[in-house]
Amino acid sequence: MFEINGFDTAGVVSLKRPSLAAALKKARELVEDGCWDVQVVDPTGRIYTSFEEQAA
16 A cells, blocks of 8 residues: 655645555645645655645
8 A cells, every 4th residue: 555644734644545646646636735745655665755846
């Protein structure tokens, strides 16, 4: 599973998705909705953050 972590005005956001494509899509949606420090972590521990610039 791929984890999506970030923050919004209510606190910590932590979600999971079964594929990288689905996780990156959700991460972009979170950034567009105003979340910050959003990152995707794959099962090996690799962290993805480059989607933030694409959503901005």
